Amino acid sequence: MTRSKVFGEVAELYDAARPGYADALVSEVLAYAEPGGHAAVEVGAGTGKATVSFASRGIPLVCVEPDPRMAEVLRRNTARYPDVRVEVGGFEEWEAGGRRFGLLFAATSWHWLDPHRRWDLVHAALEPGGALALFWNPQGVLDVELHGELAEIDRRHGVVNSPHGEPASGYRDDPGSWCQEADAECRRDGRFTDLRSVRFRRALHYDTDRYLGHLTSLTAYRVLPDERREQALAETARLLDAHGGGIDVHLMSDLFLARTV
Template structure:
């Protein structure tokens, strides 16, 4: 494991520190995205495997459509909330651990989904693991929900706050208008896996789709959202408190909230039958 891998693993495991807050403030995914995935997958009763399921932001939407799910979540604190949230879902089974360490015992799935979690999976192994987990003809669905600030002036001020505090990878890197129209066009941020999937060569029928919606956050809720993200979780508590307090003052001076564009970007691919 490289030093970069260790940093990524550390960042991927900070969410459990605030699992309850994460569950409350993190946005879910567009209903139209779930419909798109299920229409493409045509599961016909086959089960789905979800990697990095978190507290169930995507899980519950798929379970509501009657999809049986095996959910893998590496952080036991997140998995505890996930079990509570899905206790009423008869077809959902939660397993604690990393996808890299998971054993299928020969079972194959009609759908493998990763909701804002694919980038945490070992880059050298994830395509092999996904291919092996899918039944012939099975669907790979990878999706994220990035968001950008609608007001360019507010974005510029908040980006300067981040710069002063040494933050990177926050929603303040660019205004919503910089995200363009194409799925995976994330204002210069890396991570969209389409080209990597094409280079792997074992998946076909690639399809990329974007869904977009406007949301308004009051100051307190937006600060809680920021505090649940890895860029802020890796800060020391006092440093995190300072940058969030300054961010809050910016928003309060501009009416006590912020308007965001939320994108649900989806990549679909299929293991050939």
């Protein structure tokens, strides 16, 4: 199943159910990048879960999104920001048209890019001294018993990498594996400097319906056969309803920063 198939077919649900990113993360990126009036480019913008936070700070944006259905929702969500431009296509095929940017960011989309080309593409898109910001939203379940029961449902139905796959107690203050992998790749590349990683943490409550919507929008569930997916979601709904009608998590926002030499 292609990325477009996974996300585009549930674009509205993705937009409604997925959490956004911490305001403190956006502030950290902008303080690091100091974009001034320079435009930024967002890779894999989706429906704008991060885009709106940057656009509302007055940052001119070029948003590259491969799925037309996601891009349609993105245009609607950013319609009040005249300095946001949406360009449909994969970043690997995207033409900058001679433009170079002071900031490039990717919100939970970096892992979709070709690992053999992405550092070259980023370097080509950024002006000298331009900043790269990569970020993700892992989360951990506060109730250890609930985590265990959810993990058992996942095991029965073959769900891997679900957002309730870890208890909150398993997360430290240091950023997780995505940031560590980006850091290691960036150091091997050698064309970037001033590498930093930061973790932000906040409490978040989902009621059952919103959490089911969140799960339905995820690759881990989209790739399941329809019947298996519906069974897993139904069992999860019954469990959450039995635990008070929702789930409490610690939502992390992990941020990796670098700049071109």
